[in-house]
Amino acid sequence: MxxxxxxxxxxxxxxxxxxxxxxxxxxxxxxxxxxxxxxxxxxxxxxxxxxxxxxxxxxxxxxxxxxxxxxxxxxxxxxxxxxxxxxxxxxxxxxxxxxxxxxxxxxxxxxxxxxxxxxxxxxxxxxxxxxxxxxxxxxxxxxxLTEPVSCVVRAARKARATFGQSVVILGAGPIGNLHVQMMRLCGAAPIIVADLSEDRCRLALEAGADAAVADPAQLKAEVLKRTGGRGADLVIESVGSPRLYALAFELIRKGGHVAFFGLTGSKDTVPVDILRTILEEN
Missing domain, CATH: 3.90.180.10 (Medium-chain alcohol dehydrogenases, catalytic domain)
Incomplete structure (x- = not known):
């Protein structure tokens, strides 16, 4: 044998x-x-x-x-x-x-x-x-890298990412930075990345992000500044953190969308403000 x-x-x-x-x-x-x-x-x-x-x-x-x-x-x-x-x-x-x-x-x-x-x-x-x-x-x-890239491409299609959209990517690990490159190919702008690691933020900028934020306290202000006060058209969670999924809903504009990408634990949940989601058409 x-x-x-x-x-x-x-x-x-x-x-x-x-x-x-x-x-x-x-x-x-x-x-x-x-x-x-x-x-x-x-x-x-x-x-x-x-x-x-x-x-x-x-x-x-x-x-x-x-x-x-x-x-x-x-x-x-x-x-x-x-x-x-x-x-x-x-x-x-x-x-x-x-x-x-x-x-x-x-x-x-x-x-x-x-x-x-x-x-x-x-x-x-x-x-x-x-x-x-x-x-x-x-x-x-x-x-x-074909398999992870294919997942990122599919996410972009499902999210209907397109030219001129503002995008926030939560997480600047390998997958997050693949999302950065995919969004750049789609023509999205601005692309704002958040990660606690300064090194990963630097890599995100090298990958094509317009801004990278390592300080969580500064993230929402940076997003509002770069989107005319509206919030992002699209937020992609690429880490798998319930806390970041909840944050994503705070960063989108009225009518914006959140792309669920990062895997969480099987018991994890995310609270959703149902009324706000309906009224703002998120």
Missing amino acids: ATMRAAVLTAPHRFDLREIAIPQVGPDDALIRVSRTGICGTDIHIFNGHYAADRLPLVPGHEFAGTVAATGAHVKHIEPGTTCVADVNIGCGECYWCRRNEILNCPSMTQVGIGRDGAFAEYVCVPARLVIPAPDNVPAEVLA
Whole structure:
């Protein structure tokens, strides 16, 4: 039996480096030799036992790039040796939700590295229909960002981000700064970022933000100053903090919108002023 090395999360806060069997390749599958894997905030939630704890032991890892190592008998559109990334959301392809391209709502949906073993290993197996060929001249560490970038692109589409909108991004970590770049590509302005870290604020400015605020006491005043006193057209929460979600509603203008992006704990809630939300058409 061929084996591979894998980082297996056996319990919250415990990884074991193990030799495990290389995944079996089904007739419609592709086996990918992993070149690079990112560490997502979701992986941190899983590691801490806040998410998917009932699925342990698990090989996490859903932000990855690699090379096709083998394909199943029914696979014709990709060949071994192909540089690739993969969609990690596996729906049934037949239900109401999948037919509407709302795969995350599929009752049987699972995700590579979250609901099934992922890419913190030498190899990962995925349905071949989800494999996306990638350019050979793009570094693997850049290709591994495809998954988080795709989430950011989807968020921009769902939020209907467009030219000339004022945007506040709460959090200037890797995801927050991807949002900055996405909003800049959409033509949004001004883009205001908030983070407690001065270093991350500096990176946000380098990524294209118009302003970055590290002092929470100054944030609302900065937003009002840069939006003519109205508040932001759009606020994106990219951290996963109930406190920041509540703050987001204080930063939007009348008729503005909040994009819920950062994952919270399963029991976390956010209070909403229902009357204000209705009257201000938020």
